[in-house]
Amino acid sequence: MVTESSLTAGQLSAFLLYAAYVTISLSGLSSCYSEMMKGLGASTRLWQLIDKRPDIPISGGSVIPAGQFEGSIRFRDLSFAYPTRSDAPIFNNLNLDVPAGSVTAIVGSSGSGKSTLAALLLRFYDPISGQVLVDGYPVTDLDPQWLRANIGTVSQEPSLFSCSIRENILYGANTPDSISEEQIIQAAKEANAWSFIQQCPQGLDTIVGERGVLLSGGQRQRIAIARAIVKNPRILLLDEATSALDSESESLVQEALERVMKDRTVLTIAHRLSTIRKASQIAVLERGQVVELGAYEALMSIPNGVFKKLVERQTVGLLA
Numbered sequence: 001m002v003t004e005s006s007l008t009a010g011q012l013s014a015f016l017l018y019a020a021y022v023t024i025s026l027s028g029l030s031s032c033y034s035e036m037m038k039g040l041g042a043s044t045r046l047w048q049l050i051d052k053r054p055d056i057p058i059s060g061g062s063v064i065p066a067g068q069f070e071g072s073i074r075f076r077d078l079s080f081a082y083p084t085r086s087d088a089p090i091f092n093n094l095n096l097d098v099p100a101g102s103v104t105a106i107v108g109s110s111g112s113g114k115s116t117l118a119a120l121l122l123r124f125y126d127p128i129s130g131q132v133l134v135d136g137y138p139v140t141d142l143d144p145q146w147l148r149a150n151i152g153t154v155s156q157e158p159s160l161f162s163c164s165i166r167e168n169i170l171y172g173a174n175t176p177d178s179i180s181e182e183q184i185i186q187a188a189k190e191a192n193a194w195s196f197i198q199q200c201p202q203g204l205d206t207i208v209g210e211r212g213v214l215l216s217g218g219q220r221q222r223i224a225i226a227r228a229i230v231k232n233p234r235i236l237l238l239d240e241a242t243s244a245l246d247s248e249s250e251s252l253v254q255e256a257l258e259r260v261m262k263d264r265t266v267l268t269i270a271h272r273l274s275t276i277r278k279a280s281q282i283a284v285l286e287r288g289q290v291v292e293l294g295a296y297e298a299l300m301s302i303p304n305g306v307f308k309k310l311v312e313r314q315t316v317g318l319l320a
């Protein structure tokens with residue numbers, strides 16, 4: 001067309017230039033379309049996630065009025081299997097009464113379901129059948145937020161956060177703003193933590209490091225006990241760690257634990273003979289049921305008893 005003079009060289013170059021522009025723009029449009037489709041897919045999944053309702057509500061339900069709350073616990077005909085392992089039942093018609101104000105130690109070999117019992121009390125899972133009752137109220141009727149606010153947990157491998165000792169003690173308190181400096185100090189004293197806190201460079205404002213790495217194991221446990229004292233729960237769940245502390249630290253922790261256990265309903269996942277000996281009752285878990293229940297001496301007097309065998313097997317003091 002250029003040779004026939006129906007198209008000038010300028011028009012040809014302009015055409016080629018514009019054709020290149022159009023091609024580039026069209027290819028940009030197609031990648032834009034594919035990005036848009038990817039975004040649409042991702043946002044659909046996001047909405048599905050946002051719309052998902054948890055099986056166990058986060059809040060809502062009844063609460064036991066403060067003056068009437070005694071803190072008795074009852075596991076009635078409890079059957080349970082984890083949703084991911086429905087073929088492996090953990091409890092099979094388990095029954096256990098924990099009177100208000102008593103100390104009940106849960107013992108059993110590893111995997112017998114001690115921690116699972118605590119998880120059901122905190123309503124992290126619902127049983128397949130049977131009930132968990134607090135003061136006679138099924139936990140399924142109670143507000144999960146209220147329930148968890150009234151059950152203190154002292155795990156001896158506690159979760160500390162990378163903030164100050166003060167914030168770690170106040171963590172979990174129902175009304176942290178209403179807790180005075182004096183109350184925090186009093187809780188730290190009762191938890192046998194005050195003397196080491198005073199020696200820390202910034203006292204209560206000392207940062208404990210990621211997961212409390214700047215503190216020793218025994219110090220972390222005593223911070224957790226101070227946390228429970230500040231929270232002042234009616235029911236206390238004690239999950240003892242198997243890890244050994246040196247004897248001085250151990251006795252400080254034990255002494256503080258005895259203070260925090262006073263006048264509360266205590267359910268302890270027990271490994272230490274010291275707590276088991278003093279418990280009002282010991283519940284021995286085996287094959288998904290409580291197979292023995294009673295005080296230390298009574299269980300030790302059962303010939304060939306499960307508890308007796310557990311103690312004999314682990315005479316060093318660790319029961320599971």
Ligand SMILES: Nc1ncnc2c1ncn2[C@@H]1O[C@H](COP(=O)(O)OP(=O)(O)OP(=O)(O)O)[C@@H](O)[C@H]1O
Nearest residue numbers: 082084085090109110111112113114115116117320
């Ligand atoms: N989230 C979970 N999903 C599926 N199975 C679980 C889950 N948690 C625990 N289990 C299983 O349930 C059984 C009971 O576990 P649990 O932790 O209650 O036992 P335990 O008596 O506390 O054990 P240990 O003394 O070793 O701490 C074990 O077989 C365990 O593998």
